[in-house]
Amino acid sequence: MSMAKGARSPLTVVVIYPDLLGTYGDGGNGLVLARRAKWRGLDVSLVQAPSDRPVPRGDIYCIGGGEDGPQVRAASTLIADGTLTRAVEDGAVILGVCAGFQLLGREFPDAADRPHDGLGLLDVTTRKGTDLRAVGELVATVEPDAPRDPDGSALPALTGFENHGGVTTIGPGASPLARVITGVGNGGGDGTEGAWSGRVIGTYLHGPVLARNVALADLLLGWALVSRGERLPLVWLEDGEENALRAERLAMAGTVKLSARLRHVPRPRR
Amino acid sequence: MTGPHPPATRRLPFRPSVAVKVASGINRLSRLLGRGSGTVIGGRAGLAVDPMLLAVLAKDRDVALVSGTNGKTTTTGMLVAALSEPDSVGVATNITGANMPAGHVAALIGTRPVGTVVLEVDEAYLGRLIEDTHPQVVVLLNLSRDQLDRISEVRMLVDRWRSALGRLDPVGHGGSRTVVVANADDPMVVWAASTAPEVRWVGVGQVWHDDAVGCPACGARIVFEASGSWNCDHCGFGRPERFAWLEGDVLVLADGRRFPVVIGLPGQFNRANAAMVAVAAPEFAGTHCQPPVSITTAVERLSKLHEVAGRFSTVQRKGRDIRLLLAKNPAGWTAIFDLLGESGDPTSPVVLSINARVADGFDTSWLWDVPFERLIGRAVVATGERCRDLAVRLRYAEVDHRVVPDVLEAVDMAIGNAGRLSVASASIPVEFLGNYTAFAQLRSRL
CATH class of the missing domain: 3.40.1190.10 (Mur-like, catalytic domain)
Incomplete structure (x- = not known):
């Protein structure tokens, strides 16, 4: 959103519906963004937005993973609220993870495989896979035409943990974010992981994804600053602990034990 | 009978x-x-x-x-x-x-x-x-x-x-x-x-x-x-x-x-x-x-039960009391932090040990649902097989910490650290908090 200079509000990071979509630790994405902005001396505000209130205005929205029932409720509440759709038109940044990725798309299934409307902010459609669930470490290389660092360099490989039963196909209006090296990802057989379009990114990666991939966090921060007409580039941060974690996870993902696998999980009786 | x-x-x-x-x-x-x-x-x-x-x-x-x-x-x-x-x-x-x-x-x-x-x-x-x-x-x-x-x-x-x-x-x-x-x-x-x-x-x-x-x-x-x-x-x-x-x-x-x-x-x-x-x-x-x-x-x-399977027990190492606490998930960690506030010393050094084996769950994302911010002000040592994940979580919680992958060395670091804080603190116990296999690992090595 373009805000008049001089009357500047803090950079606002909004975690959407932690009460419904806070199951998988993805609220950490909001914390990573807020801290990395703060450490650079930016005025930043981290807002937890519960599902019983209107969605506040923000520069970056993080939507996390959750269970099937709460996901359906979150999607219908967000559609009725309308703020996210308007925010994207105004240039806001959105990161959706797992259930949050699926509900950004056109359609996603509930536990009984009934389709539900998503927000339609990403041209992706999710259906139920088989009775198998993708559970495990995932490594994926970012696609060459995917968003790049402000200096033009490609993002490093993505690492994370996936845990989902959905198969997501990407339509012509969106592009794959990354290509799977180990793991399952979108699961449609094309080897893709996640999707993006404009400033909206969806991924299956938990970890949380921005803690495991701080370059992606900085990319989102950069987008938000550009959108606000603020200064770039971002000040460099010494990410010793983040890099040590990345190195360990990338090395471990190559081993059989931790590589992602499809696991049989019995469906709940209804 | x-x-x-x-x-x-x-x-x-x-x-x-x-x-x-x-x-x-x-x-x-x-x-x-x-x-x-x-x-x-x-x-x-x-x-x-x-x-x-x-x-x-x-x-x-x-x-x-x-x-x-x-x-x-x-x-x-x-x-x-x-x-x-x-x-x-x-x-x-x-x-x-x-x-x-x-x-x-x-x-x-x-x-x-x-x-x-x-x-x-x-x-x-x-x-x-x-x-x-x-x-x-x-x-x-x-x-x-x-x-x-x-x-x-x-x-x-x-x-x-x-x-x-x-x-x-x-x-x-x-x-x-x-x-x-x-x-x-x-x-x-x-x-x-x-x-x-x-x-x-x-x-x-x-x-x-x-x-x-x-x-x-x-x-x-x-x-x-x-x-x-x-x-x-x-x-x-x-x-x-x-x-x-x-x-x-x-x-x-x-x-x-x-x-x-x-x-x-x-x-x-x-x-x-x-x-x-x-x-x-x-x-x-x-x-x-x-x-x-x-x-x-x-x-x-x-009223006569003071530990169960080693949990809540206190062991001695190098003249210091170490209280052994186990927590496996966000709700458990939150309860243990409540316990630290209720029954511990607010200046006790804390050793956190995290593994991610089958019995723990392979995904460590849950660490981001744990309010580690409540440890701000304490001497904290991160250890365990997933100490790298823990270290990043603690960094974003802005909790001062050291990373020592070996669990016994980590406990010793906490013992030593606390000793330098003040003369009196040598009598303050070290709190050890581990998840399931990390807890068992420490017990088997003590």
Whole structure:
């Protein structure tokens, strides 16, 4: 959103519906963004937005993973609220993870495989896979035409943990974010992981994804600053602990034990 | 010991008797080879020979099952203590924390074929255990997110519990009924247990509400009131009429009786576990081998219990006390942080140890749901096989910390660190907080 200079509000990071979509630790994405902005001396505000209130205005929205029932409720509440759709038109940044990725798309299934409307902010459609669930470490290389660092360099490989039963196909209006090296990802057989379009990114990666991939966090921060007409580039941060974690996870993902696998999980009786 | 003495031996039919011999033989062999106590592997072999072995072994016993996300092992230990008569052969239990059927078989092999049994049950196996053991009492503590890559999401589990408890026979097996003792303050537990024919609802509180905001009955919103009561804003599902509840450290019964819950284990969540046990223990009255236990007797016995399977115990290393605490998931860690504030020294150094093996769950994302911010101001050492994940989490919590991958070196670092803070601090204990296998790892190396 373009805000008049001089009357500047803090950079606002909004975690959407932690009460419904806070199951998988993805609220950490909001914390990573807020801290990395703060450490650079930016005025930043981290807002937890519960599902019983209107969605506040923000520069970056993080939507996390959750269970099937709460996901359906979150999607219908967000559609009725309308703020996210308007925010994207105004240039806001959105990161959706797992259930949050699926509900950004056109359609996603509930536990009984009934389709539900998503927000339609990403041209992706999710259906139920088989009775198998993708559970495990995932490594994926970012696609060459995917968003790049402000200096033009490609993002490093993505690492994370996936845990989902959905198969997501990407339509012509969106592009794959990354290509799977180990793991399952979108699961449609094309080897893709996640999707993006404009400033909206969806991924299956938990970890949380921005803690495991701080370059992606900085990319989102950069987008938000550009959108606000603020200064770039971002000040460099010494990410010793983040890099040590990345190195360990990338090395471990190559081993059989931790590589992602499809696991049989019995469906709940209804 | 009061009551009739049941026969101490009973002939098993052919197949289960072979299964028992195989299991005991493997256990002996495993011990001889130094591969540990061999309990689970023996149990597994026994079940391979006779899949119904657990049902056969449990047939003439009075069984209590304890399940839930947090507090299973401790509550099982408490119920054993509450039901144990002085100078008696004791209560059979799977106190090693081997809480799946192979561990249950192992707990029953080699003990008397009659008598009282208290079993800790992994949440995912509750239905099977109910079917196999026809329990007198089922204690249901709480349900929240845990090991999402293994156990599955909370609502899937709730559905499975609900159908298992709905299949309980109202008159019970052999004329004795099953009483479910369930936490009235956890909507997930209430939804699961409300299908059971006989429930004692106990209000013991629930620190973690974040997995219960969506109503398990209709998907609308559960509203939690300051009083501790709760109800759905749409379908009317709400807290049931309570049989008893905790007011601070007093257990209040709906009939007006009040029992102080002064116990040996620290923390409000252990008083909650004790309240569940105090209600559960008397439900054995009238069973054929358990002498009746009153609420007063149960609580009195719990006052003498100071650790369960090493949890909450204090060990000495290099002249310093180290308190050993275990927490496995966000709700458990939150409760342990409450305990640190309640019973510890605010300047105690803290060692945090995280592993991500099968028993812990491979996904460490849950660390971001744990309020590590509450450790700001303490000397913190991060260790364990996933100390890198922990270190990043602590960095974003802005908690000063050192990373020492080896757990013993980490403890020693904490001992040394604290010593430099001030002269007096050498007497302040070190708090060790580990998740499941990290806790076991430290215990085996101390």
